[in-house]
Amino acid sequence: MSASFVLLGLLSSGPKHGYELKRAYDRSLPNAKPLAFGQVYSTIGRLERDGLVERAGQDRDGGPDRVTYELTELGRQTLDEWLGTVEPPAPYVSSVLLAKVVVALLTAEPERAGSYLADQRAAHTTRLRELTRSKHDPTANIGDVITADFTIAHLDADLRWLRTTLDRVAELHQETQP
Incomplete structure (x- = not known):
């Protein structure tokens, strides 16, 4: 499973910061391989670099700065393309x-x-x-x-x-x- 596409999907409902994305991931995919906070932030960094998400704001709420991210139009198109692509059956057995x-x-x-x-x-x-x-x-x-x-x-x-x-x-x- 690609964490990038899951995070894009989670951002499709509106802007979120890293902690919210991690919670939404855990709630939405409770039996999936856990996603570490570091992985959330490194993935968001790559998505931002590639123009798929952008910073939507920043707040402090009594703690460290929290940067909120949102999908760009390119991010939404990329997510739509991914969702519209049929997954081929796995060619190899890995068990x-x-x-x-x-x-x-x-x-x-x-x-x-x-x-x-x-x-x-x-x-x-x-x-x-x-x-x-x-x-x-x-x-x-x-x-x-x-x-x-x-x-x-x-x-x-x-x-x-x-x-x-x-x-x-x-x-x-x-x-x-x-």
Whole structure:
């Protein structure tokens, strides 16, 4: 995920300073990779350099100076283009889960792979239940719910893959046993 485009999207509703952007990011994408304050400010600096945002004001409010930023017309156009571009399906599989299973199988230890898969399946199931409950939390906003839906769909796909892989590992184990 590109922090630049998320910050442009957050600024599309109006000017904000760095702290407000960080809070809005955390609120809007609660299950995403955390965005550090330093990353917010360095990203805003690049967006400003590229003419996508500009300073809209500055206030002090009892603490250090806070610079407020807003989208420029170019920033709005860039955001619209990004939102209008279809994301191609990922060409490569990048998953620690897959890597661990493959490595366990490469070490000729199907029992180890089977044990790892069973443990991972239990962890996925626990997380799936947590997310399902979180969707019914009265304080959950639409961002929380759709993020939970997205994560649940991916966990569900992982669980189907884990089940299929457990079956394949069990078959392999039976074939290797005399």
